[in-house]
Amino acid sequence: MTFVKPGSTYKASPANTPDDAKDSDASVTTGAAAPEVLTSGESNQTIDAGFYRCAYVGDYVWLDNNNNNLQDAGDVGLNGILVELYSTSNLTTPVQTMLTINDPRDPSKKGYYNFEVCQVGDYLIKVKKPSTYDFVSPNQGTDDAIDSDIIDFANESTLIFKVSYAAEINDIDAGVKSKVLPITLKEFTGRWNQTEM
Ligand SMILES: [Ca+2]
Ligand SMILES: [Ca+2]
Ligand SMILES: [Ca+2]
Ligand SMILES: [Ca+2]
Structure with a gap:
């Protein structure tokens, strides 16, 4: 999964802090989150992307x-x-x-x-x-x-x-x-x- 910045003035937040429920998972350089394999019926609500502006x-x-x-x-x-x-x-x-x-x-x-x-x-x-x-x-x-x-x-x-x-x-x-x-x-x-x- 890849996240695209909302605009050119936005920067990606640092990814993968210890709390996966709250962290950003998008790579700062590519915007891509690590691949996840989901089994049938499984739910993963922890794949997030944070952006900020200067x-x-x-x-x-x-x-x-x-x-x-x-x-x-x-x-x-x-x-x-x-x-x-x-x-x-x-x-x-x-x-x-x-x-x-x-x-x-x-x-x-x-x-x-x-x-x-x-x-x-x-x-x-x-x-x-x-x-x-x-x-x-x-x-x-x-x-x-x-x-x-x-x-x-x-x-x-x-x-x-x-x-x-x-x-x-x-x-x-x-x-x-x-x-x-x-x-x-x-x-x-x-x-x-x-x-x-
Ligand atoms: Ca997360
Ligand atoms: Ca002045
Ligand atoms: Ca003047
Ligand atoms: Ca002035």
């Missing part, structure tokens, strides 16, 4: 060209920016990292990142921007889908957020702007023109 966390790092702290028309996504996912149980080593890429859902959009998170819990995101950029002001306006969420500039980090079972979180974004370069005054020449009164 959560997703994303999705953009963008350059705020019009300087309004929101992701909107005229802004562009930035590719190649390192994004790190940390569990609050270990804030020194990320559980996952990726470089931002073209959005596979819409390849014209850059700056996309997405983590598949199969363990529910508390997480935060760090965005390792180049030093030529500053982060924009976070949590501006009322629409979290277009605001920036890096609130701790020194640690390049978001607030802690909860990832629940099969959650699809698409509003954790980082806006950056070009740094205002410090200007050093090298020379100043002044001239006083006395005007005759």
Whole structure:
């Protein structure tokens, strides 16, 4: 007997734990349960298949060209920016990292990142921007889908957020702007023109 996943985002539960009444019997790789020979009139109610889904966390790092702290028309996504996912149980080593890429859902959009998170819990995101950029002001306006969420500039980090079972979180974004370069005054020449009164 072979079980087919209900959809591509589903994963097979581990098979064959000691309690056959409650376990999954479908192979994680093939979906097939071990063959059973039933005699006439015999009943076997222990052949089960378990599936689960993971959560997703994303999705953009963008350059705020019009300087309004929101992701909107005229802004562009930035590719190649390192994004790190940390569990609050270990804030020194990320559980996952990726470089931002073209959005596979819409390849014209850059700056996309997405983590598949199969363990529910508390997480935060760090965005390792180049030093030529500053982060924009976070949590501006009322629409979290277009605001920036890096609130701790020194640690390049978001607030802690909860990832629940099969959650699809698409509003954790980082806006950056070009740094205002410090200007050093090298020379100043002044001239006083006395005007005759
Ligand atoms: Ca079973
Ligand atoms: Ca903007
Ligand atoms: Ca926000
Ligand atoms: Ca946001």
